[in-house]
Amino acid sequence: DTEVTQTPKHLVMGMTNKKSLKCEQHMGHRAMYWYKQKAKKPPELMFVYSYEKLSINESVPSRFSPECPNSSLLNLHLHALQPEDSALYLCASSLTGTGKEKLFFGSGTQLSVL
Amino acid sequence: GNSVTQMEGPVTLSEEAFLTINCTYTATGYPSLFWYVQYPGEGLQLLLKATKADDKGSNKGFEATYRKETTSFHLEKGSVQVSDSAVYFCALNYNFNKFYFGSGTKLNVKP
Numbered sequence: 251d252t253e254v255t256q257t258p259k260h261l262v263m264g265m266t267n268k269k270s271l272k273c274e275q276h277m278g279h280r281a282m283y284w285y286k287q288k289a290k291k292p293p294e295l296m297f298v299y300s301y302e303k304l305s306i307n308e309s310v311p312s313r314f315s316p317e318c319p320n321s322s323l324l325n326l327h328l329h330a331l332q333p334e335d336s337a338l339y340l341c342a343s344s345l346t347g348t349g350k351e352k353l354f355f356g357s358g359t360q361l362s363v364l
Numbered sequence: 365g366n367s368v369t370q371m372e373g374p375v376t377l378s379e380e381a382f383l384t385i386n387c388t389y390t391a392t393g394y395p396s397l398f399w400y401v402q403y404p405g406e407g408l409q410l411l412l413k414a415t416k417a418d419d420k421g422s423n424k425g426f427e428a429t430y431r432k433e434t435t436s437f438h439l440e441k442g443s444v445q446v447s448d449s450a451v452y453f454c455a456l457n458y459n460f461n462k463f464y465f466g467s468g469t470k471l472n473v474k475p
Binding site for chain 2 (some may be wrong): 254256281283290291292293297298300305306324340342344345351352353354355356357358359360
């Protein structure tokens with residue numbers, strides 16, 4: 251199994267809603283990532299978990315809250331989002347996160363905030 | 365700092381034409397270099413990589429050579445197909461867990 255699975259594929263939410271994005275991999279990877287990608291732009295790193303511990307937070311607003319319950323799962327909890335948060339949210343994983351490794355990406359969740 | 369610069373697109377080619385997408389980088393130390401491809405509505409897929417100077421990455425007819433002297437990692441393919449139409453991202457990985465992506469180059473291949 252060489253896949254990173256993200257659910258849901260599409261999500262529409264209001265600014266007062268609370269929702270969660272989910273990501274799962276069964277490759278034994280110990281580093282997992284959240285990226286945000288606006289249309290026609292490159293992915294921007296949001297968070298990195300390494301061995302289930304948050305290792306990088308790229309100054310992301312607190313309305314985004316990551317969680318890594320175990321080595322296979324990564325969640326992104328969303329609350330009180332703004333319309334400008336509408337984007338494709340990509341999860342990725344890599345073997346150890348210790349550098350020079352390739353990333354495996356999921357297909358993403360297309361989020362629309364109304 | 366670390367950064368990646370790609371040629372702006374879109375690049376429009378006819379089927380079987382030769383493709384070059386330029387990529388140059390700035391990095392302290394010796395990064396690994398990657399090309400990722402993104403098809404519409406999907407995540408990024410690794411196309412090829414090179415981990416040290418003079419390495420050549422290749423996959424599916426695409427090639428790129430890590431040139432330390434020119435700090436470049438240009439993507440080439442001898443004969444493109446319509447199915448190659450996608451957005452191509454050059455990236456470097458240097459400092460644990462952190463990838464730096466270029467702005468992406470959209471390729472349109474016409475039959």
